[in-house]
Amino acid sequence: MSAAPLESYRPRPFGYLGLWQDGDWAFKAYGIHHRQSEAGEPLIDPAVSKAAQRMVHGLLPQAAEGDHYGMGYVVLHQGTAGNWLLMQWWAHTDIRCQILARSEPASPERFEVVTRPLMACVWELVVIDFERRAWVETALTGSANRGAYLDRIMPDGLY
Numbered sequence: 001m002s003a004a005p006l007e008s009y010r011p012r013p014f015g016y017l018g019l020w021q022d023g024d025w026a027f028k029a030y031g032i033h034h035r036q037s038e039a040g041e042p043l044i045d046p047a048v049s050k051a052a053q054r055m056v057h058g059l060l061p062q063a064a065e066g067d068h069y070g071m072g073y074v075v076l077h078q079g080t081a082g083n084w085l086l087m088q089w090w091a092h093t094d095i096r097c098q099i100l101a102r103s104e105p106a107s108p109e110r111f112e113v114v115t116r117p118l119m120a121c122v123w124e125l126v127v128i129d130f131e132r133r134a135w136v137e138t139a140l141t142g143s144a145n146r147g148a149y150l151d152r153i154m155p156d157g158l159y
Contacts, residue, residue, distance in 0.1 A: 011158035012123050015043040017076065019150065022057050024070045026150055027087070029053075030127050032077040044076055051109035052076045052085045059087055059099050059113075067092050069139070071146060075120075075127050083108050086124055090135060096128075123159065130154040 013036055017029035031044040042049075056074060063072075072089030085101040100118060101111040120128055134152040138145050 009122065013037065013043060013157075014123075014126070014154065014159050015156040016153050017044060017049060017074075020053055020056060020074060022060060025060060025063070025089075026071045026146075027056060027089070028073040028131075028150060028153060030073065030075050030154060032075065032079075032123050032127075034078060034080045044078055045108065048078065048083055048103070048108050049076060051103070051111060052083075055085060055101055055111040056087050059101075062099060063087070063089050063097065065091065065097065068097075069146070071150060072097075073127065073131050075124050077121070077124055078108075079121070081105070083111070084121070084124070085111055086120060088128070088131070090139070094135075094140065096132070096135075126159045127154060 013033050015031050017031045020027040020029045031049070033043050037043055052074070068089055068091040072087070074088070075084070075086040077084040077086075082105055083103040087099045087101070089097050091097050098119070100114040102114050103109065103111045131154075134149060138148040138152055
């Protein structure tokens with residue numbers, strides 16, 4: 001068994017990219033970047049963000065599985081070895097569903113669905129943890145409130 005050497009954890013910049021809506025679907029979109037951006041530079045490359053939105057739109061038919069609520073969140077992570085797109089939505093009351101996609105550094109706007117048994121990295125888990133708590137506190141209270149869930153946004157910052 002061979003594995004890459006372990007590195008020290010370094011916080012990365014996170015930011016809210018807005019609400020991505022398509023028909024009855026609404027996704028809170030978050031960006032993560034492997035490095036600090038320069039002043040005035042967007043957190044996520046706008047072309048990569050647009051490509052990710054197109055990918056999410058194209059994946060919606062797969063997300064219509066079962067009893068879903070038409071809402072969730074997206075994590076777009078510009079990492080060191082490529083871009084990662086985690087499309088996640090809520091179904092069956094308390095199930096978080098996910099489709100994972102990735103683009104290579106040489107073609108950052110060409111996302112492809114990942115079929116390997118991968119879920120999320122340590123930085124992406126920060127958003128997943130926040131969104132789990134937001135779902136519990138707004139939707140699993142006995143009176144699901146779509147607006148309250150969609151309004152609960154993770155603060156921008158280093159995590």
